[in-house]
Amino acid sequence: MGAADPFTLYHAPLRSRLLLGTARYPSPAILAEAVRASACEIVTVSLRREAGGSRAGESFWGLIREIGVRVLPNTAGCRTAREAIATAQMARDVFEADWIKLEVIGEEDTLQPDVFGLIEAARALSAEGFKVFPYTTDDLVVAEKLLDAGCEVLMPWAAPIGSGRGVNNAFALRALRAHFPGVPLIVDAGLGAPSHAVAVMEMGYDAVLLNTAVSRAGDPVAMARAFGLAVEAGRLAHLAKPMTPRDMAEPSTPALGRPFGDVA
């Protein structure tokens, strides 16, 4: 695909349409191998408290730099706009990057975004020059308000984070795609299998962000590669314009000239 199918996020040209999370891998070595196998160019990272002297953060950051991918820091776990804004600001200081995956969580069981806090934080961070990637629901009105707030990319969920359920509401994701044809849309959260990634890419989503489906697979490296191929397959299928489903059969072999039939 490449030059014939350009893909940019906040003016950054990208070849891969897969973004990978870095959490919950069996080991740092498997994380590095999985990222390479997936051919993704962007990984999500976080900020956490560290006990003085443990240097876990330093070691992790060294690994990410060694892999040589772009980072998308998140505000995971933040429950208010204020917390998310402060976390984003700290992330810009630490990672020296103005990209931020903005999460403001509103509900514990589903990890559903608090869309009111999300819009408030998106507006404040966009005004400060951040390039905001909001983790949001599949709600059209919220999507519109996030775009008004300065977001140039939207990341609707497919299902709750880490659930692996795939697409819970295909109608809503299709409606979002149809309403915002020019906006980069990334499905974030809930995908469990490469077939789910193919499905959303066939719908016309621009990219997919995954973590648990890869890191908790029996073989994370093989699964990372499978998702990389799935995203490519889905994108190719979308560009190839899939046929429209029908209710009734239609023979693919021409009926004309079949043996044993009547001669017209």
Place this chain on the structure above:
Amino acid sequence: MRIQVNGRPRDVSATTLDALLRELGYEDQKVGTALNQEFVRDKDREKTQLQEGDAVEIVTPRQGG
């Protein structure tokens, strides 16, 4: 002076955020900081005074989804 560092009470002798990072062994690490839930930039830590009861957050890069 008693302050909260990453959610835990701690007696410290530092009176600025910059000095606190040195006292806790972070001086050569890339960290993000916040004081009472407000972000403090790297270059502003030296002039950021600490007061009794302040809540300081010190964070570093970590795995995330």
